[in-house]
Amino acid sequence: MLSKCWGQWTWPVNIMKDHRLETTLYKIKQLNARLVMEAIHLDEQSPLNAGNSFKKHESNKKGALTDIEKLYQAVPQLANVFRIKGKIGEGTFSSVYLAIGHVRGGREEKVALKHLIPTSHPIRIAAELQCLIIAGGQDNVMGVKYCFRKNDHVVIVMPYLEHESFSDILDSLSFEEARNYMFNLLKALKRIHHFGIVHRDVKPSNFLYNRQLQQFALVDFGLAQGTPETKVELLKVIPSETQQRSSAYNRPPLTVGSQVTSPTSRQLVHQSATKTANKRLSSISQTQIKQGHKRKEDADCHSVQRSVFGEKNFNVRSSAFQARSTVKQPRIMDIPVRKLSVKKKAISVVNNGLGKKAASGTPAHLTCDCYAKDSICSICLSRRQQIAPRAGTPGFRAPEVLTKCPNQTTAIDMWSAGIIFLSLLSGRYPFYKASDDLTALAQIMTIRGSRETIQAAKTFGKSILCSKEIPAQDLKKLCERLRGKTTSFDNSAGDVQMNPSQEFALPIGIGNASDSALQASKKYTQYQKQSTHEDGGKEKKTIQKLPESKGWDRVPNSAYDLLDKLLDLSPATRITAKDALLHPFFRNVKQ
Amino acid sequence: GSADQKVKSKLKNPFLKVEDRRCRYRPFYLQLSSFPVVNYSIPRPCSPFDVEKKNAHGQKQIHNKQRNPTNSDREKRPNHVPPKHKRRKGYCECCMKKYDDLHAHVESEQHQAFAKSSQYQVVDDIISKFSCDFLELRENTPKVKRRKCNV
Numbered sequence: 225m226l227s228k229c230w231g232q233w234t235w236p237v238n239i240m241k242d243h244r245l246e247t248t249l250y251k252i253k254q255l256n257a258r259l260v261m262e263a264i265h266l267d268e269q270s271p272l273n274a275g276n277s278f279k280k281h282e283s284n285k286k287g288a289l290t291d292i293e294k295l296y297q298a299v300p301q302l303a304n305v306f307r308i309k310g311k312i313g314e315g316t317f318s319s320v321y322l323a324i325g326h327v328r329g330g331r332e333e334k335v336a337l338k339h340l341i342p343t344s345h346p347i348r349i350a351a352e353l354q355c356l357i358i359a360g361g362q363d364n365v366m367g368v369k370y371c372f373r374k375n376d377h378v379v380i381v382m383p384y385l386e387h388e389s390f391s392d393i394l395d396s397l398s399f400e401e402a403r404n405y406m407f408n409l410l411k412a413l414k415r416i417h418h419f420g421i422v423h424r425d426v427k428p429s430n431f432l433y434n435r436q437l438q439q440f441a442l443v444d445f446g447l448a449q450g451t452p453e454t455k456v457e458l459l460k461v462i463p464s465e466t467q468q469r470s471s472a473y474n475r476p477p478l479t480v481g482s483q484v485t486s487p488t489s490r491q492l493v494h495q496s497a498t499k500t501a502n503k504r505l506s507s508i509s510q511t512q513i514k515q516g517h518k519r520k521e522d523a524d525c526h527s528v529q530r531s532v533f534g535e536k537n538f539n540v541r542s543s544a545f546q547a548r549s550t551v552k553q554p555r556i557m558d559i560p561v562r563k564l565s566v567k568k569k570a571i572s573v574v575n576n577g578l579g580k581k582a583a584s585g586t587p588a589h590l591t592c593d594c595y596a597k598d599s600i601c602s603i604c605l606s607r608r609q610q611i612a613p614r615a616g617t618p619g620f621r622a623p624e625v626l627t628k629c630p631n632q633t634t635a636i637d638m639w640s641a642g643i644i645f646l647s648l649l650s651g652r653y654p655f656y657k658a659s660d661d662l663t664a665l666a667q668i669m670t671i672r673g674s675r676e677t678i679q680a681a682k683t684f685g686k687s688i689l690c691s692k693e694i695p696a697q698d699l700k701k702l703c704e705r706l707r708g709k710t711t712s713f714d715n716s717a718g719d720v721q722m723n724p725s726q727e728f729a730l731p732i733g734i735g736n737a738s739d740s741a742l743q744a745s746k747k748y749t750q751y752q753k754q755s756t757h758e759d760g761g762k763e764k765k766t767i768q769k770l771p772e773s774k775g776w777d778r779v780p781n782s783a784y785d786l787l788d789k790l791l792d793l794s795p796a797t798r799i800t801a802k803d804a805l806l807h808p809f810f811r812n813v814k815q
Numbered sequence: 816g817s818a819d820q821k822v823k824s825k826l827k828n829p830f831l832k833v834e835d836r837r838c839r840y841r842p843f844y845l846q847l848s849s850f851p852v853v854n855y856s857i858p859r860p861c862s863p864f865d866v867e868k869k870n871a872h873g874q875k876q877i878h879n880k881q882r883n884p885t886n887s888d889r890e891k892r893p894n895h896v897p898p899k900h901k902r903r904k905g906y907c908e909c910c911m912k913k914y915d916d917l918h919a920h921v922e923s924e925q926h927q928a929f930a931k932s933s934q935y936q937v938v939d940d941i942i943s944k945f946s947c948d949f950l951e952l953r954e955n956t957p958k959v960k961r962r963k964c965n966v
């Protein structure tokens with residue numbers, strides 16, 4: 225088939241650049257498909273062995289090849305530098321291997337080799353590299369050491385950080401460790417948000433934690449998008465599709481503080497790429513896009529888990545956490561109707577803002593009386609589906625992502641950080657367990673209240689209708705109660721839902737926030753009394769175990785105040801990473 | 816093809832319906848058999864929304880699938896084939912094409928043409944600015960040669 229010389233680098237010359245550009249330009253339009261679709265395939269052995277000269281000879285025993293052998297085959301240069309020890313993670317879009325190389329002086333060094341799926345577009349690959357180069361290597365953001373490419377196979381070399389599995393250590397974390405964890409996560413988020421990077425997939429498996437060394441690393445920019453003023457030039461190319469397709473950004477520009485001071489060398493690194501990207505940007509608005517084929521995937525690919533570096537056991541946990549066993553398979557879209565309306569007017573002009581996109585002849589503007597009512601009809605169902613980025617993991621997606629709000633900002637990462645905090649405070653992981661977006665939204669409403677969720681959604685242009693009114697939970701009571709439960713608890717109790725009358729309105733006033741242990745323990749006693757009263761002593765029994773449990777009996781109210789601000793249903797008011805680090809909860813945190 | 820005769824249907828409780836407030840897009844909705852409930856009785860560290868399978872008579876069984884997705888999980892999802900035998904379906908951003916089998920696709924002529932094209936210049940531009948800290952290993956020996964990996 226092809227007679228490529230192994231071990232030979234491909235270094236395309238800068239020739240035909242313009243021609244290439246045009247083609248790329250055309251193709252990049254499809255990049256967003258990944259964000260919308262998220263193909264399903266998780267944990268198969270990596271069959272990423274592209275066609276090559278080995279194929280002929282090896283085809284018989286191909287099945288017997290290990291993933292490591294396949295990787296050596298795909299990118300032969302690796303063999304000159306690394307001994308690959310094993311696969312340490314696998315996600316939809318990449319596999320990660322642990323390898324050992326030698327640095328000057330002969331010292332051994334462990335690295336993580338991230339092998340990207342060969343269907344990744346070069347611009348996406350380059351954008352991921354740019355994120356690592358520009359934002360990485362500092363403030364708990366993973367950096368990059370090197371990168372190998374052979375044809376469509378790209379391997380990113382990163383420092384290896386040995387790390388714990390979140391669910392393994394969740395039970396044994398002290399309160400102080402949990403506080404540190406959050407502080408360091410927010411530090412990483414502050415850093416990437418400063419550069420205008422929306423990570424989109426913040427979750428424990430993408431935040432490596434070495435408990436012993438107290439080291440942290442935010443990883444995986446494979447789904448990252450840029451804010452309108454991102455410093456990562458290539459990110460401007462990818463998400464611009466979504467922006468244009470869906471609507472313009474409404475949110476005030478991200479405040480990035482003082483001027484960015486990238487080292488000169490770093491600027492050099494992405495200079496040429498930037499040039500390319502700018503050219504693309506200038507002409508992309510005239511391009512037409514094809515959208516029709518994405519819809520099916522959108523319907524059935526909600527729950528793809530991306531866990532790459534962080535999952536030692538290859539997504540076993542995360543595929544479980546997709547909760548495929550929802551009581552009933554939800555129907556997000558009406559399939560027969562979709563067939564009627566979607567396919568034909570798949571083309572629309574990109575270059576416009578709100579409202580214009582459906583102007584291409586679909587009956588989008590036909591009105592019906594289903595709005596905000598418990599009905600649907602052939603008219604409203606014949607409208608085109610709104611396209612908004614929704615990559616990531618259902619249980620960590622912010623309400624504006626779940627409801628397909630096109631204007632998504634760095635605030636979506638803050639929500640995800642809030643979900644992690646919720647796990648830490650409640651001792652539950654995963655906290656939300658949903659295989660699809662609307663189930664996740666229903667679960668959020670169960671915690672944050674249906675009225676509150678509906679109210680917030682209005683602020684970002686969404687109407688939510690919920691057949692049931694659900695009161696918001698008091699976060700402190702919720703977490704203490706969930707944490708208080710032990711495995712020995714009598715399961716026969718069955719469903720327990722908080723009595724709405726016992727709930728207090730959110731948010732918890734910041735005035736109550738205090739790190740004082742005295743005050744906290746007073747409150748604890750109070751709570752204990754209360755719950756004893758409420759549950760006839762049953763609750764008391766389990767709560768009383770808390771004092772031995774590593775500071776969890778003295779969780780200050782400021783913790784729940786911060787949690788409330790991270791889980792702000794409205795993205796415009798949700799706390800930023802910068803402000804969260806200044807929150808009273810982190811007073812006296814050792815840095 | 817457009818909505819000539821209007822067909823209307825009512826959503827069954829409990830449900831959740833999300834709409835664009837300007838009614839420009841198709842509403843999407845979820846009809847559940849029961850609305851989620853915080854379940855405090857599920858042992859830590861499981862999700863308080865972990866699926867409790869209720870059979871018709873309200874008997875419950877907690878499924879803790881933290882580590883092992885059960886087969887029943889998969890049965891519920893027709894698209895899901897056990898990993899080992901699964902072809903990897905997906906979408907190729909390079910070829911702008913869906914595929915049913917990743918392996919077959921990346922070996923296809925179209926994809927191979929892309930793989931060898933100059934499209935990757937944008938990646939190579941970045942790579943060319945890296946310096947490699949790692950030394951080249953001599954073949955078949957663990958000894959280290961003092962040479963930069965990419966020169």
Ligand SMILES: [Zn+2]
Pocket residue numbers: 343907908909910911912920921925926929
């Ligand atoms: Zn392809």
